[in-house]
Amino acid sequence: MYLRELKMEDAPYMLEWMHDDTVVHNLQKNFSEKTLDDTKSFIRSSWNDTKDKNLAIVSELDEYMGTVSLKYIDRENGNAEFAIAVRKSAMGCGYAWYGMKAIIEKAFQELHLESVYWCVSRKNKRAIRFYDKHNFHEALDIPDNIQKRYKDARELKWYSVLKGDDFEHRTSVSDCSVIHIKTIPTLGAGELSFFEGQRNIPFDIKRIYYISKVPEGMRRGFHAHKELKQLLFCPYGRIQLVLDNGKRREEIELSDPSIGVLIERPVWREMLWLQKDSVLCVAASDYYKAEDYIRDYREFRDYVEKKE
Ligand code: T46
Numbered sequence: 001m002y003l004r005e006l007k008m009e010d011a012p013y014m015l016e017w018m019h020d021d022t023v024v025h026n027l028q029k030n031f032s033e034k035t036l037d038d039t040k041s042f043i044r045s046s047w048n049d050t051k052d053k054n055l056a057i058v059s060e061l062d063e064y065m066g067t068v069s070l071k072y073i074d075r076e077n078g079n080a081e082f083a084i085a086v087r088k089s090a091m092g093c094g095y096a097w098y099g100m101k102a103i104i105e106k107a108f109q110e111l112h113l114e115s116v117y118w119c120v121s122r123k124n125k126r127a128i129r130f131y132d133k134h135n136f137h138e139a140l141d142i143p144d145n146i147q148k149r150y151k152d153a154r155e156l157k158w159y160s161v162l163k164g165d166d167f168e169h170r171t172s173v174s175d176c177s178v179i180h181i182k183t184i185p186t187l188g189a190g191e192l193s194f195f196e197g198q199r200n201i202p203f204d205i206k207r208i209y210y211i212s213k214v215p216e217g218m219r220r221g222f223h224a225h226k227e228l229k230q231l232l233f234c235p236y237g238r239i240q241l242v243l244d245n246g247k248r249r250e251e252i253e254l255s256d257p258s259i260g261v262l263i264e265r266p267v268w269r270e271m272l273w274l275q276k277d278s279v280l281c282v283a284a285s286d287y288y289k290a291e292d293y294i295r296d297y298r299e300f301r302d303y304v305e306k307k308e
Contacts, residue, residue, distance in 0.1 A: 001095055001185070003055045003068065003102045006046045010056055010064035011039040017066065017087045026124035027085070028153055053106070057086065057099035060187055065090035068099040070107055070116070072149075078114035080107055081146070082161075094185065094258065096130065108163045117142055117160040119150060131159055133253055135178035175245045176252075176263045181233060183258035193257050195231070195283070201262060203229045203285035216276040223295045224268045226303070229285040233260040237278020242270040246304035254280075266307070268300050 017023040018031035018039070046054040053070040066086030073080040082104065086096050107113045117139065120127040139160040150156055182200065183193040197205040211220065221242075232241065234254035241252045245267050252261055253274070263269065271280060286292070294300045 001057060001059055001065070001098050003099065003106075004058055004062075006043040006054060006056045006067070007064075008040060008043060011036055011043060013064040013087060014039040014043070014067065017085055020088055023085065023088055026121050026127070028121065028150070053080075053103070053111075055099075055103060057090070057095050057102075059095075060185075065095045066099060068103040070103060070111070070113075072146075073111065073113070075111070075113075078112075079146075080111070080113055080116055082107075082116045082118040092256075094183065094191070097134065097180075097258075104161055113163070115160055115162050117146065117158060119153075119156040119158045121153070122155040122157050128157060129253060133178075133256060133259060135252070136161070175265050176243050176261050176267060178252065179231070179260050179262055181258045181260050191257070193235070195260070197283075201231050201260075201283065202264070205283045206286050207284040207288065208282070209284070210279055210281040211271075212279045213277065214273045214280075216273055218273045219270055220273075221270040222268075222297075223293050224266045224300045224303075225263075226266055226292050226294065227286070228289075228292050229262075229264045231260045231262050231283045233257065233281050235279055235281055237276075238274040239278045239280055240272040240274055242272070244268040246301050266294070266300065266304055268297060 015034065015036055018034045024031050042054075046052070051071075051073055053073065055068055056064050057066045057068055058064055064087075066084065069083040070080040071083055082100070084096060084099060086099070090096070104116050107116050119142075120131070122128070136159045139158045142158045142160065147158075179201070181193045181195050183191050185191040195201055197203060214220070232254065235257045238253065238255040241254060241261060243250055243252065243261070243263070245265065254261065255274075294303055
């Protein structure tokens, strides 16, 4: 997959998502009245636009999968607004994440901006789940002159990325890291993800274990580790992780084989199976040692307090 200029032949595919209620539901703009001519004139104007940058996310076969944009590019104040729309067939295949990373990289490296922001309706659960999954947190410092563009919209959640933020490796509020596991798609034949000890994760892997055949709604975990470091990932299904460092507690949903959560400190963890038969895989830095577990929450709080 890659980004390129929009082409006239993208127009019917663009119209497809505009008229697909599962895609446009909860977007700020109403696309239902758009025609093929509208999409063509949007594509044509994108070629000379300096205020907005609209690019196509395309497959290896150069098929349009969606549009990513930097809008209201403000060179003076060094910011722009990010926007994205992908076809239904591109959802869950990594196109949105790829497109987002690629255009934000352009914002910082080619346009030399300092920040990129965007907002979604709080009702847009799919988008919020996507941004949560990639560990973006709500931004509370969006300037008024930007927010006022959306003065008629209700219940918005704002996000921002600053130049220098590490996309592949973001620290969560409970001191864990959400990492992107290298993933290679094979045309029509799925994808392959991999990581290597000491190269992609900061420890040698001494043990791999996985938890399977768990009924929906079941909870496991309820413990912390004193020394053990682990990478948790979900190659199949949907699992919610609750992570708690003794001060802050957060929920992270694992549902994408290319996302992993790296736990390198004593963090209380609980796992909730949101979908039957989801598989939780863990790469661990040490052999199984029962004495490394803290299974009492109060004891865990005392332990982290003393460690500080
Ligand atoms: C963790 C979360 C994410 C072994 O004998 N060897 C092993 O390598 C492991 C992982 C477990 N066991 C035994 C210990 C228990 O008798 O397997 C039994 C079930 O383990 P537990 O109740 O700890 O399972 P979970 O799902 O609550 O927690 C597991 C890991 O134990 C833990 O390290 O971080 O997954």
